[in-house]
Amino acid sequence: MKSEDDSLDQNDDELFEHYRFVASKGQEPLRVDKFLMNFIEYATRNKIQQAAKNGHIWVNGGIVKQNYKVKPDDEVKVLFEHPPHEFLLVPEDIPLDIVYEDEVLLVVNKPAGMVVHPGHGNYSGTLINALLHHIDNLPANSNERPGLVHRIDKDTSGLLVVAKTESAMTHLAKQFFDKTSEREYIALVWGDVEQDEGTIEGNIARNPKNRLQMQVFPEGNEGKEAVTHYKVLERFGYVSLVSCKLETGRTHQIRVHMKYIGHTLFNDERYGGEKILKGTTFTKYRQFVDNAFKILPRQALHAKTLGFVHPITGKHMRFDSEIPEDMSDCIDKWRHYAQHTR
Template sequence: MMENNEITGPEPAENDDLHEHFRFVADKGQQPLRVDKYLMNRVENATRSKIQKAAKEGNIFVNDVIVKSNYKVKPDDVVTVLFAHPPYEMLLTPEDIDIDIVYEDDDLLVVNKQPGMVVHPGHGNYSGTLINALIHHIDNLPNNSSNRPGLVHRIDKDTSGLLVVAKTEEAMTHLAKQFFNKSTEREYVALVWGNLDEEEGTIEGHIGRHPKNRLQNTVFKDEDAEEKGKAAVTHFKVLERFGYVTLVSCRLETGRTHQIRVHMKFIGHTLFNDERYGGEKILKGTTFTKYKQFVDNCFKVLPRQALHARTLGFVHPTTGEFMRFESKIPQDIEDCLEKWRNYSKHVME
């Protein structure tokens, strides 16, 4: 008799007409966990009821076989969610959205992305993205390896700053190679909690999915680090100190998801107002009510993580010229910095 946590049918499902929306490979150390709970930890904006509905309708597969919501995920299981319709992010619609283009020629353009704008469509964000704006502005953008038109790299929704976009296949290949070879120049400014001990330094550590909170990434330093994450290197330098927070410049040697956010948290200096990584709480300072009110006002002025992609440099794919672009720190971060300057001047002295 088949136990109720086993696969529901002995034969692989006929899924030729279905479209893959999500795919996850269970870690080697995965403890047995119901597939609905497993997916809850991994799919952003998903609800338990939606996942259970997908299971009931036969849309959840493990190793290409339909499973019920109480199937227990085991190490190395390949968990996929398939539907009859293509993922919404594949149904790209051009949208007339204002974008700040700081440079453009026949091969590429450089965009200064505003905070709050998602770079490419994904679960829960199917319109209003930078790609929707780009395909309205330019016809026939080349697809990258993930079928995302023009994208050579990306920055997070609530991070502002510079991105290069390829307009031709040749430019895409050339620029992608530079990012892969770590020959591009990428500098960010970040406001972080705490007073750093050193004036400058380097953070190294493999970055991968957090084992307990799948919406976060984390640093692995144990002997299995290479299996659990990808090598990442961030160089930082202090720009300005305010006592309880510090303004730093971060130069990326690699480009992992959330790299600066994860690396700075790893050394004990979480980004200011970075909700996903705990920076929206008061991590340094006093217990005085006035201080709490001051920080709350800073959060209101800067309602996102304090991170801006300020400098971007690369070799032009056609001319061979090294090009460098700089974007000034946006007003919301500047307003927050001004508050901290005044506070540290009057209170920290």
């Protein structure tokens, strides 16, 4: 699957976001609106259907309706209206949970549900918008994203370090590149993990049939090297609580690696964890799991620990954060269930 996205000026008052995808040779017939939902993050069905009504979806150069069935090698293009770039990076007075701050960096505890940087479908309310209000003249990284040394997913909670100067950005980014930073995540995963601890290795790249997912390529013929070290903290029968330490930092790394070894994150909708993957068929159990999903309406993943060397002092710094209430309550619910079913 090939894809590209760019911006096209339609006139002085409008700016559209343009996406182009070429369906793979193994593509099964699929409605174009559902096809695009698999390839454009945060694009709602309504937004895609509106684009179709406006004549802004093309397949092989011709305008199509939303019920067109995409076939192998089809070229699909879509245009969405969105704010100009200069309106994306605006300061917004959004509260930040700052764990530490000095003249060159800060460590923030990001809540679940907050997008890290503006992009399609999330033009405001992001961590970047909040940081720009808190700090003047944030340095841009290689992707023109102010202050960001690394990032975590929208529905993952936890710690991030932000650079306030260019020298700090360079110094911290090198630590992440050299794999000398410390990052520990806590995850609740489906299944009783067989080994008490282990290492998952496997290159990660985009899933060719669903661009919103990443995929492990164990032969190493695609993607980038990815290494995750895990350790089981508690076992609750049908789910396990694990610690994951990152040696590399690929997109969705823990989510993809844990699924790869058969232990998808609990309630990780993008990777199928919102379904009952382990357990019984009893109605009471299904109701219990549904209630657990309601308590934690996101993937069960928290960036708990972050360690690095300070760019100026050379001192090793290590920060730890509490597991947020929604995830903690879900874990307690499973712990109570396990104690009463053994």
